[in-house]
Amino acid sequence: xxxxxxLADTSxxxxxxxxxxxxxxxxxxxxxxxxxxxxxxxxxxALVAVGAGGPPVQVPISVPADAASRATPSRWPTGxxxxxxFGLTCIGLFCHVxxxxxxxxxxxxxxxxNMYEFLAAITCMAVLxxxxxxxxxxxxxxxxxxxxxxxxxxxxDLTVIYTPAGSLVPALQSYWIAIHVTAMxxxxxxxxxxxxxxxxxxxxxxxxxxxxxxxxxxxxxxVDHLPKPAILDRLSYRSILFGFPVWTFGVMAGAIWADHxxxxxxGWDPKETWSFITWVVYAMFLHARATAGWRxxxxxxxxxxxxxxxMFNLIGVNLWITGLHSxxxxx
Amino acid sequence: MTTAExxxxxxxxxxxxxDLSDREAPAPAGPRLGVLGWLRWTWRQLTSMRTALILLxxxxxxxxxxSVLPQEGTDPAAVxxxxxxxxxxxxLLNDLSLFNVFSAPxxxxxxxxxxxxxxxxxxxxxxxxxxxxxxxxxxxxxxLARLPFSASYVTQQQPxxxxxxxxKLLSRRHxxxxxxxxxxxxxxxxxxxxxxxxxxxxxxxxLFSVGIGGIWGYKANRLLIVGQGFANTPTDLDVFxxxxxxxxxxxxxxxxxxxxxxxxxxxxxxxxDQPISYAAPLTYRTAPxxxxxxxxxxxxxxxxxxxxSVYLIGHGYAPEFKITDGTGHVQxxxxxxxxxxxxxxxxxxxVIKVPDAKPAQLGFAGIFLPTAVxxxxxxxxxxxxxxxxxxxxxxxxxxxxxxGPVAQSVYQLDTKGLHQLPVAPRPxxxxxxIKLPDGDGTLTFTGYTQWVxxxxxxxxxxxxxxxxxxxxxxxxxxxxxxxxxxxxxxxQPRADGGTAVVVGGLARSDAAGGFEAEFTDLAxxxxxxxxxxxxxxxxxxRPGGDDEAADxxxxxxxxxxxxxxxxxxxxxxxxxxxxxxxESEA
Ligand code: HEM
Numbered sequence: 001x002x003x004x005x006x007l008a009d010t011s012x013x014x015x016x017x018x019x020x021x022x023x024x025x026x027x028x029x030x031x032x033x034x035x036x037x038x039x040x041x042x043x044x045x046a047l048v049a050v051g052a053g054g055p056p057v058q059v060p061i062s063v064p065a066d067a068a069s070r071a072t073p074s075r076w077p078t079g080x081x082x083x084x085x086f087g088l089t090c091i092g093l094f095c096h097v098x099x100x101x102x103x104x105x106x107x108x109x110x111x112x113x114n115m116y117e118f119l120a121a122i123t124c125m126a127v128l129x130x131x132x133x134x135x136x137x138x139x140x141x142x143x144x145x146x147x148x149x150x151x152x153x154x155x156x157d158l159t160v161i162y163t164p165a166g167s168l169v170p171a172l173q174s175y176w177i178a179i180h181v182t183a184m185x186x187x188x189x190x191x192x193x194x195x196x197x198x199x200x201x202x203x204x205x206x207x208x209x210x211x212x213x214x215x216x217x218x219x220x221x222x223v224d225h226l227p228k229p230a231i232l233d234r235l236s237y238r239s240i241l242f243g244f245p246v247w248t249f250g251v252m253a254g255a256i257w258a259d260h261x262x263x264x265x266x267g268w269d270p271k272e273t274w275s276f277i278t279w280v281v282y283a284m285f286l287h288a289r290a291t292a293g294w295r296x297x298x299x300x301x302x303x304x305x306x307x308x309x310x311m312f313n314l315i316g317v318n319l320w321i322t323g324l325h326s327x328x329x330x331x
Numbered sequence: 332m333t334t335a336e337x338x339x340x341x342x343x344x345x346x347x348x349x350d351l352s353d354r355e356a357p358a359p360a361g362p363r364l365g366v367l368g369w370l371r372w373t374w375r376q377l378t379s380m381r382t383a384l385i386l387l388x389x390x391x392x393x394x395x396x397x398s399v400l401p402q403e404g405t406d407p408a409a410v411x412x413x414x415x416x417x418x419x420x421x422x423l424l425n426d427l428s429l430f431n432v433f434s435a436p437x438x439x440x441x442x443x444x445x446x447x448x449x450x451x452x453x454x455x456x457x458x459x460x461x462x463x464x465x466x467x468x469x470x471x472x473x474x475l476a477r478l479p480f481s482a483s484y485v486t487q488q489q490p491x492x493x494x495x496x497x498x499k500l501l502s503r504r505h506x507x508x509x510x511x512x513x514x515x516x517x518x519x520x521x522x523x524x525x526x527x528x529x530x531x532x533x534x535x536x537x538l539f540s541v542g543i544g545g546i547w548g549y550k551a552n553r554l555l556i557v558g559q560g561f562a563n564t565p566t567d568l569d570v571f572x573x574x575x576x577x578x579x580x581x582x583x584x585x586x587x588x589x590x591x592x593x594x595x596x597x598x599x600x601x602x603x604d605q606p607i608s609y610a611a612p613l614t615y616r617t618a619p620x621x622x623x624x625x626x627x628x629x630x631x632x633x634x635x636x637x638x639x640s641v642y643l644i645g646h647g648y649a650p651e652f653k654i655t656d657g658t659g660h661v662q663x664x665x666x667x668x669x670x671x672x673x674x675x676x677x678x679x680x681x682v683i684k685v686p687d688a689k690p691a692q693l694g695f696a697g698i699f700l701p702t703a704v705x706x707x708x709x710x711x712x713x714x715x716x717x718x719x720x721x722x723x724x725x726x727x728x729x730x731x732x733x734x735g736p737v738a739q740s741v742y743q744l745d746t747k748g749l750h751q752l753p754v755a756p757r758p759x760x761x762x763x764x765i766k767l768p769d770g771d772g773t774l775t776f777t778g779y780t781q782w783v784x785x786x787x788x789x790x791x792x793x794x795x796x797x798x799x800x801x802x803x804x805x806x807x808x809x810x811x812x813x814x815x816x817x818x819x820x821x822x823q824p825r826a827d828g829g830t831a832v833v834v835g836g837l838a839r840s841d842a843a844g845g846f847e848a849e850f851t852d853l854a855x856x857x858x859x860x861x862x863x864x865x866x867x868x869x870x871x872x873r874p875g876g877d878d879e880a881a882d883x884x885x886x887x888x889x890x891x892x893x894x895x896x897x898x899x900x901x902x903x904x905x906x907x908x909x910x911x912x913x914e915s916e917a
Contacts, residue, residue, distance in 0.1 A: 003600075166602040170609050170630040245808050252800045261631050263642035263786040264550070265793065266541075267405060268433045273398040280391040284384055291380040309391075321398060 007106035008165035012158075014099035015120060019154045021092030022127070022147050028085030029144035033225050036079045077140050085143055086134065093131060096124045106165050112181045113172055115318055116163040122314075123150045123157070125189020129239070133193065137235060141226050145196050176257035183250030184275075187243045188310060191282075194239030195307035198300045201232035205297060233296065236303060237289060244282050251275050270321040274313035281306035383452065386445040393441050397432030400424065404433065446538055453531040460524050467509040468518035471819035475835030478819070480847060482854035483833045484863035490822040490830045496860050497820045497832075504853075506818065515820040520838075526809025533803035540799055544792030549573040549582070551787040556649050556666050557780045560588035562619075563639070563787065583637040583789070587615045592646060592781040596715050604675045604715055611643055611783050628783075638789060645784035647671045648679050650699050650722050656688035656772040668782045669699045670742055676712035677701050682744040683774075684731050691728040691771060694744050698723045699779070703758060710758055721758040722776050726767060727751055815839045816846055818853060832861060 077086040100120060104111035111117045130146045133139040168177075204226050207217040217223070226232065254275070259265040266272060285302045288294035294302075401409030410430050414421040421430075428435030475481050486493055490513060498515050502508055506517035552570040553561055561567045563586065565579045573581075595607040611628040617636055626634045634641040649666035656662045662685045669681030678700055685693040702714035703721035710723060730748030733739055754765055759776040766773050816838035823831045834854045838846035857863070 164601045166600070166605070167597065167607060170606055173608070174631040176631075241811050245804065245811060248804055248807060252804065255800070256797070259640075259793070260633065261642070262644060263633065263640055263788040264790075265796065268394075268397055268402065269405060270398040273394050277391045277394050277398075280387050280394075284387045284391070287380060287384050287387065291384070294381075294384070317398070 003165050003167070004106040004108075005165070007102050011099045011102035011106060011165070014095050014102060015154070015158060018092050018096040018099060019151060019158065021088050021095060022151050022154070025085045025088035025092060026144060026147040026151055028081050028088060029147065032079060032081035032085055033144060033222075036081055075135055075138065077134070082140055082143075086131075086140065089127065089143060089147070090131060093124070093127050096120075096127065100124060103165060107167065109168060110178045110181070112177070112185065113166075113168045114163045116157055116161045118181070118185070118314075119153055119157040119161060121185045122188040122192065123153050125185050126150055126192040129189050129193040133235065133239075137238075139197075139235060142193070142197065142200075142235075145200060146193060149192070149196070171261055174257060174260060176253060176260065180250055180253040180257050183246055183253055187247035187250055188314070190239045190243030190246065191307055191310055194236045194243060195304060197232055197236040197239065198303045198307075200226060201229050201236055202297065202300050202304075204232055205229040205300075233300070236300070240282060240285060240303070244286065247275075247279060247282065251279055270317050271313065274309060274317050278306055278309040278313060281309050382448050383445070386441065386448055389441050390445055393432070393438050396429050397438075400429050400432070402433070403431050442538070446535060449531055449535060453528060453535070456524070457528050457532075460521070460528065464521055468507060468516045468817060470509070470511060471514035471516040471821055472835070475819050475821055475833040478835035479837045480850040481833060481835040482851075482858075483831065484858050484861070485825060485829045485831050486861035486863040487829050488861055490824050493822045493830050493832060493861050494820070497822075497857055500856060500860060501818065501820075513822055517818045517820075518816070519818075520813050520815035523810050523813040523815045523839075526806045526811075526813065529806030530803050530810060531806075533799045533806055536799035537796055537803065540792040540796035542792065543795060544574070544790040546575045547577060548788070548790040548792060549577045550789075552644075553785045553787065554668055554782055555587070555589045555785060556668060556782040557589050557591050560586060562586040568787070583639050584618045585615055585636045585639070586619070587613055587634075587641065587785075589613050589783060592783055594646065594716065594781075598714075606715070609643060609646060611646075628785075638791075640788050642786040642788070643783055644786045647782055647784075648677065648699050648701060648717065648720075648779055649782045650681070650697070650720075650779045651777045652683055652695075653775045653777050654683070654685050654688070654693065654772060655774075656685065656693070657691075657770045658689050660689075662688045662693075662772075664777075666780050666782075669697070673712070675715065677715040678712040682742060684733070684741070684744065686731055686733050688772060692731045692749075693767070693772065694727040694729075694731055694746075694749055695724045695774065696727070696744050697725070700758070717779060720779055721760060723756065723758045724754075724765065724774070725751060725756075726754050726765065726774070728767070728771050814846060816849075818850070820857065830861075832857065832863060 077083050100111050100117075103117065103120075107113075112121050126146060127150055130139075130142055133142060203219045204223045207219045207223040208229055210217040211220065254272070255265040258267065258269075258272070281302065285299055285306055288299040288302050401413050403410055413430075424430060428437070432438055472478065476483070488496070494510065494513070494515060498508055498510055501515065501517040504519070506519045509516045550570075550572045551563075551568040553568050555561060563582050563584060565571050565573075565582065590612040593608075593610045593612075595609075597603055597605045597607060609630055612625065613628055613634070614623050614625055615634065615636060616623055628634050628641065628643045630643055633643075647669060649668045651666045652663060653661060654663040663683065667681050667683050669679035671677050671679045678698065680696075680698055683693075683695040683697070698710075700710060700712040700719075700721045700723070701717040702712050702719045703710050704713040704719070705711075710721065727744070727746060727749035729750050731739075732745045732748050739745060752767055752769075752771065754767065757765075759765065761776055761778045764773050764775040816836060819835045821833045821835075823833075825831050834850075834857055836846070836850040836853070
């Protein structure tokens with residue numbers, strides 16, 4: 001079937017709007033950080049009850065606005081800037097999803113057949129995770145930090161990496177692309193979110209330790225707006241709890257597909273090798289978490305190494321190493 | 332520590348998640364184990380888990396060169412190129428098996444050690460879990476308020492009545508119970524360890540499945556020209572990699588004939604040249620004399636005969652030549668497979684050797700252009716389909732050097748003993764000929780056909796590998812979904828005739844949080860069940876001022892506390908679920 005160029009153009013326009021909306025949302029999140037003071041003022045009523053009976057919590061508490069600015073913490077964002085930021089993020093996400101849908105309809109196939117489409121999809125997933133985590137775990141403070149890399153990646157995607165709509169090479173024409181690549185996209189989105197949280201955890205943890213030791217901390221200004229490191233740590237762990245099984249499934253589905261297409265389920269093709277390495281490093285992270293002495297900072301570093309492997313597989317392997325995976329699909 | 336505290340903590344040691352990695356049965360962590368015993372116990376956890384960590388790290392690290400350097404197994408041509416480009420370095424790398432990483436001894440050593448450690452870790456844990464599954468949960472600690480989570484209230488019900496109601500609620504929630512004088516102890520979530528063990532054992536099974544394939548399976552390749560056929564025997568296959576215990580007679584006796592090959596390409600737009608579909612209609616027999624069957628082989632649609640799969644993995648052109656030598660004999664007449672050097676345009680290269688030609692042996696090196704176009708005087712292929720096929724040849728005469736001790740590649744011409752013939756370079760159209768000088772003969776480009784390359788694999792470990800993989804995934808999900816936790820209830824008659832109720836709870840490996848919400852909910856249910864009245868916080872005096880408030884355990888980030896129940900979260904000694912420990916150990 002021929003490519004529907006009208007729809008393909010609509011998709012491009014929608015993705016362009018998405019970037020603008022995300023960029024605006026990013027600015028609003030930043031303003032929220034800069035101007036919304038109330039969160040620091042209130043000493044988290046919710047947390048007082050928790051420490052009940054114990055001595056007052058010693059570490060300086062900073063809780064996201066929603067928790068701090070109201071007696072009953074709310075699921076939904078509070079404050080003008082945060083509301084605007086979250087609203088823009090949601091509208092942006094809506095456009096993002098529509099852009100991907102339009103692209104798929106234009107091409108009559110799942111729209112993840114090349115690097116451009118893949119990047120558009122994983123950023124969409126990352127924002128989806130952001131929105132879900134914001135509502136479920138009140139993690140509105142993540143907005144700025146997730147949107148910065150997303151806007152950057154989408155900017156590159158629309159310019160340098162852009163690939164016009166087209167059909168798939170025979171090797172990719174299989175229903176397994178819908179299963180395997182979709183799983184990889186979901187897992188990657190979760191891992192991206194997890195890596196951002198982990199980075200924040202390391203920053204907050206370092207700042208907290210420096211302050212405790214009476215040393216100056218350059219990041220104190222940012223960290224004041226974040227929850228305690230332990231909460232960040234848990235959020236990052238959660239993203240792996242979701243992401244790791246999905247990744248495992250994705251790698252397995254890829255193996256089954258490789259068996260259909262090339263006659264072996266595992267052949268140590270560079271892409272396979274790196275998804276294996278990524279998997280092993282995340283398994284290391286899970287083991288590190290289970291080992292008392294490796295929790296916290298050390299586990300966080302392993303987490304980031306795992307993410308580095310994921311990114312290398314996405315970018316490095318596509319650009320510098322040739323293999324059977326015709327995925328690279330760069331113009 | 333007071334005695335009461337010791338008592339409360341006795342239930343905790345086997346409950347730390349590090350204990351999962353304990354290879355020996357856990358020391359009966361009684362009150363008098365002592366600091367040294369504790370240290371030793373902890374050390375063993377750390378070492379075994381640390382070993383696994385280090386080995387996992389080494390495995391990841393060892394895989395890296397396999398993706399960066401060309402590998403014999405996947406791309407032998409790239410390895411030879413590497414040899415040419417780095418003549419000094421390549422032999423060195425070869426000595427270190429770096430062109431064969433995934434079958435290198437050091438790679439095998441890494442994963443075998445890891446899997447030995449895995450077996451050494453998992454099997455005792457399985458035995459222990461079976462033991463635990465038959466035991467009742469431990470007695471309730473005396474002071475439940477010291478547990479990570481606790482709630483207390485008073486009720487007008489009698490102690491026995493309150494106990495019975497609490498037990499009923501807990502067993503309705505599928506907790507395993509032990510009751511004693513004034514206490515209920517309940518545990519749930521053994522499936523977490525079951526899942527974890529299934530996962531790890533399935534990984535072992537996966538390794539064995541891969542091994543089965545390596546022993547009883549085989550892989551082969553065959554280049555097949557349209558109109559030709561082959562039988563699945565070692566001599567009729569181009570490349571044959573049998574498993575360790577595979578003999579020639581173990582090959583399934585099918586045969587395949589290629590009828591034709593059709594490729595479709597994008598003819599316009601930005602994706603010009605990109606293939607749309609390949610199809611290779613063929614006939615096959617499962618054994619000599621068996622009925623003839625038809626199949627259209629396509630990418631992603633392998634042919635399965637007798638558990639052997641045949642895949643379409645490549646294709647190309649085979650120009651046809653007729654060569655008459657100087658004596659007037661036709662010495663060659665047929666197709667010669669040319670190998671694509673550019674996948675997009677299918678520009679292909681190949682050689683023709685005519686060892687029987689007289690007076691001199693003849694050799695030709697050629698380029699086949701499916702759609703030849705002239706770009707600034709240079710001939711190129713503009714499209715992968717054969718719209719305007721041309722062949723351009725360089726002719727040689729002399730000694731082909733084919734009777735040397737080493738077999739020659741049919742795709743390469745050894746020009747050492749040959750001299751180039753002075754033939755004007757002219758691309759040939761089908762039907763055109765070159766007349767060789769000095770009466771050496773004639774070559775006619777009679778036409779062209781196509782070939783496909785087939786991968787043939789037999790892997791009896793495939794199904795076991797699939798099953799292991801699925802089990803691993805299910806085990807993983809199970810262990811992530813379930814959390815093992817204990818809940819205790821203590822009731823005590825009060826002077827005013829009512830009953831004081833304390834509910835305590837702790838969860839192992841609750842790193843993702845969530846137990847607190849569950850506990851709060853459960854405590855609320857107890858309260859409702861008992862028609863209780865929450866005690867003011869002061870009524871529950873907490874000993875010690877060394878408490879670290881465990882804000883992490885406050886659980887689902889900023890969830891408002893139910894006012895009726897005071898759920899208390901604090902770091903309690905070796906409790907794994909609390910962040911206090913994490914911070915103190917960091
Ligand atoms: C092939 C190597 C291995 C891989 C890929 C692997 C992978 C994993 C993964 C993904 C988890 C988290 C899933 C879960 O909690 O169920 C896990 C947990 C665990 N693994 Fe392994 N593992 C390997 C080897 C080992 C070895 C050698 C040991 C023994 C020291 C071990 C002990 C454990 C323990 C105790 C847990 C539970 C951690 C917890 O409860 O949070 N694993 N492993």
